[in-house]
Amino acid sequence: MVSLVYNEFFKIIRKKRMLVVTLILLILIPIFTYAQYQAVDSAMKQLGTSDWRAILQQQIIDQQNRLSSSRIAPEWKEYIRLNIKQQQYYLDHDINPTTPGSPTFMRKFIEQATELFIPLLVVVLAADLVSSEHAGGTIKLLLTRPVPRWKILLSKYLSLLLSISLLLLITAILSYLISGIIFGYRGWDMPVLTGFQMENEHLLTENVHMVPQWKYILMAYGLAWFSAIAVGTITFMVSVLVRGTAASMGAMLAAVVAGTLLSQVAPNWHELKYIAFINLNLTDYLAGNPILVEGMNLPFSLTVLAVWSLVSLIIAFVSFTRRDILA
Amino acid sequence: MKRKTTRTFFHLLAITSFMLFLVGFILAVWDLMYPPKTVAFQSKKTEQPISSEEGLLLGLGDSQTRGIGDSKGLGYFGMVRNQLSKVTHGKSSAVNLAISGQTSNDLLKQMKQDKVLLMVQKAKWISITIGGNDLFRGSGGLEKINLEAAEKSRQQYEKNLKEILTLIYKQNPKALVFIFGLYNPFGDLDLKETSSSLVSQWNETIQKVTSKFDNAIIIPTFDLFQLNPSKYLYTDHFHPNEIGYERMATRLLQVLLDQVAEGGGK
Numbered sequence: 305m306v307s308l309v310y311n312e313f314f315k316i317i318r319k320k321r322m323l324v325v326t327l328i329l330l331i332l333i334p335i336f337t338y339a340q341y342q343a344v345d346s347a348m349k350q351l352g353t354s355d356w357r358a359i360l361q362q363q364i365i366d367q368q369n370r371l372s373s374s375r376i377a378p379e380w381k382e383y384i385r386l387n388i389k390q391q392q393y394y395l396d397h398d399i400n401p402t403t404p405g406s407p408t409f410m411r412k413f414i415e416q417a418t419e420l421f422i423p424l425l426v427v428v429l430a431a432d433l434v435s436s437e438h439a440g441g442t443i444k445l446l447l448t449r450p451v452p453r454w455k456i457l458l459s460k461y462l463s464l465l466l467s468i469s470l471l472l473l474i475t476a477i478l479s480y481l482i483s484g485i486i487f488g489y490r491g492w493d494m495p496v497l498t499g500f501q502m503e504n505e506h507l508l509t510e511n512v513h514m515v516p517q518w519k520y521i522l523m524a525y526g527l528a529w530f531s532a533i534a535v536g537t538i539t540f541m542v543s544v545l546v547r548g549t550a551a552s553m554g555a556m557l558a559a560v561v562a563g564t565l566l567s568q569v570a571p572n573w574h575e576l577k578y579i580a581f582i583n584l585n586l587t588d589y590l591a592g593n594p595i596l597v598e599g600m601n602l603p604f605s606l607t608v609l610a611v612w613s614l615v616s617l618i619i620a621f622v623s624f625t626r627r628d629i630l631a
Numbered sequence: 632m633k634r635k636t637t638r639t640f641f642h643l644l645a646i647t648s649f650m651l652f653l654v655g656f657i658l659a660v661w662d663l664m665y666p667p668k669t670v671a672f673q674s675k676k677t678e679q680p681i682s683s684e685e686g687l688l689l690g691l692g693d694s695q696t697r698g699i700g701d702s703k704g705l706g707y708f709g710m711v712r713n714q715l716s717k718v719t720h721g722k723s724s725a726v727n728l729a730i731s732g733q734t735s736n737d738l739l740k741q742m743k744q745d746k747v748l749l750m751v752q753k754a755k756w757i758s759i760t761i762g763g764n765d766l767f768r769g770s771g772g773l774e775k776i777n778l779e780a781a782e783k784s785r786q787q788y789e790k791n792l793k794e795i796l797t798l799i800y801k802q803n804p805k806a807l808v809f810i811f812g813l814y815n816p817f818g819d820l821d822l823k824e825t826s827s828s829l830v831s832q833w834n835e836t837i838q839k840v841t842s843k844f845d846n847a848i849i850i851p852t853f854d855l856f857q858l859n860p861s862k863y864l865y866t867d868h869f870h871p872n873e874i875g876y877e878r879m880a881t882r883l884l885q886v887l888l889d890q891v892a893e894g895g896g897k
Binding site: 515586 | 660
C-alpha cells in the first residue's frame with residue numbers, strides 16, 4: 305500500500321502539474337506583495353504620517369462617513385459598522401493590525417487565497433487524476449495488476465492529499481521568502497487578535513484573545529488546508545465520473561468560481577449555505593471577518609464540507625469499483 | 632540513485648506538511664470552539680510622537696471640514712493640507728477627524744474619545760467647522776424658520792462650543808484653534824432677512840465664546856457667500872463648492888502660514 309501511494313504521488317509530481325502550480329505562485333506572489341506595498345505606501349503618503357494610530361483613526365472616520373451615505377445597501381452598512389467596531393478595538397488596545405513584515409503578508413495572503421485562489425490550484429492538480437488514466441489508456445495496465453480496485457483508488461486519493469499538503473507548504477514558503485524581500489522577515493511573535501464572533505449582527509468580543517502570529521499562521525493554513533482537501537475530494541469524484549480532463553477541470557473551476565460569486569451577489573439567499581463552495585472561506589472565522597450569509601459559523605461550515613467530501617468519496621469508490629472499463 | 636533521494640525527500644516533505652497542517656487545523660478548530668478565557672490584555676502604552684517636525688494640523692467638525700461638495704473631494708482642509716506640506720517640505724502632517732452631519736453635540740461626544748484627545752494633544756493647529764447643522768436643523772429648516780427653536784439650539788450650541796474649546800485647551804494649552812464662522816446658504820431666497828439675521832446671531836455667539844480663549848481665532852465666512860451664493864455653493868445649495876472651499880482655504884492659509892513662518896524661527 306505504501307509503495308502504491310509513493311508511486312501515485314510521483315505520477316502527480318512527474319506530470320509537471322506541481323511545477324505549473326509553483327510557477328503560477330512564483331508569478332502571482334510578487335504581484336500581491338507589490339500591491340500590498342502600494343496600499344501601505346499610499347496610505348502613508350495621503351496622511352503625511354507614518355503613525356498607524358492616526359491612519360487607523362482616519363480609516364474609522366472615513367468609514368463612518370461612508371455610513372452616512374444613503375446609497376449603500378443595508379448589508380454593506382452592517383459590514384462597515386462591524387469593521388469600525390473591530391478597528392476601534394485595535395485602536396483602544398493599542399494593537400497595530402498592519403505591522404509590515406513577511407509573516408503578516410503570509411497571513412493576509414492565505415486569508416485572501418482560501419476562498420478562490422487555493423481551490424483553483426487544487427482543481428488544476430486534481431482534475432485529471434483518474435480521468436487521465438482513461439485518456440492515456442493506462443487504466444488497463446493499472447487494473448490488471450493483482451491489487452483490488454479500491455486499493456488503487458485509495459492510493460490515488462492519499463497521494464492527492466499529500467500533494468495538496470505539499471502545495472500549501474510551497475505557498476507558505478514562497479510567500480514568506482518573496483514578500484520578505486520588501487517587508488523584512490520579522491514579525492513571527494507579533495500578537496494577533498482572534499476570536500471575534502458574530503451573533504445577530506452583533507460583534508461579540510468577550511472571546512477575543514491574542515495569539516502569537518506564528519500560531520495564527522499555522523491555524524490559518526490548517527483551515528485553508530481543510531477546505532483545499534474538501535475541494536480536492538470533490539474534484540477527485542468528478543475525475544472518476546467524467547472521462548475528459550477538460551470537462552472535469554472546466555466543471556470544477558466553474559463550480560468554485562460560481563460559489564464565490566453567489567455568496568457576494570445574493571447574501572440574502574439563505575439556502576446557499578448548504579453548498580460546499582460557499583463554505584470554503586474558513587479563515588474568515590479566524591480573522592473575525594463579517595460573514596455575509598446569515599447562519600454560517602465554523603462548525604456549520606466544517607460539517608457541510610465534511611459531508612460533501614464523504615458523499616463524494618463514496619460515489620467515487622462505488623462508481624470506480626463497479627464500472628466496466630471499456631477504454 | 633540521486634533521483635531516488637530527491638524523491639524520498641519530496642515524499643517525506645509532503646508527509647511532514649500533511650502532519651503540520653493537520654496540527655494547525657486541529658489547533659484552529661480547538662481555539663475557535665473553546666477560546667481560552669484568559670483575556671491577557673495588557674495594552675502596552677508606547678506613545679510615539681508623530682513623525683512631523685513642523686507640526687500636526689487636526690481637522691474637527693462637520694461636512695465642511697470633510698470636504699463635501701468639492702468635486703475633487705479635497706475641501707478646504709485638503710487644500711490647506713497640500714499647501715502646508717508644500718511650504719514645510721513635507722514635514723507637516725494633517726489628520727481629518729471630521730464627520731459629515733455632525734452637530735456640536737456629536738462633536739462634543741467625539742471629543743471625549745481617548746484617541747481623539749490624544750490627537751488634540753499632539754496637534755499644533757486645530758481647524759473646526761461646527762454649527763451649520765445645529766442651526767439649520769434646529770430651526771426647522773429654511774421654509775418655516777422657528778425662532779424659538781432656533782434660540783434654544785443656539786443656547787445649547789453656545790454651551791457645547793464653550794465645552795469643546797475648554798476641553799481642547801485643557802489637553803493642549805498651546806494649540807492654535809481656527810473656528811470657521813457660519814455663512815448663510817439661503818441668502819438668495821425669500822426669507823433672506825430672517826435667515827441672515829439668524830446666522831449673524833450665531834456668529835456673534837461664536838465670537839462671544841471664542842473671545843475668552845486667547846489662541847482661538849475666528850475665520851469669518853459670512854461675507855464670502857453673501858452676494859453670490861449660487862456661484863460658490865454646491866448643487867445641494869448648502870455646502871460650498873470647489874471655488875467656495877478655495878476661498879475658505881485662502882483665508883485659513885493667510886493666518887496659518889504666518890504662524891508656520893514664525894514657528895520655524897523659534
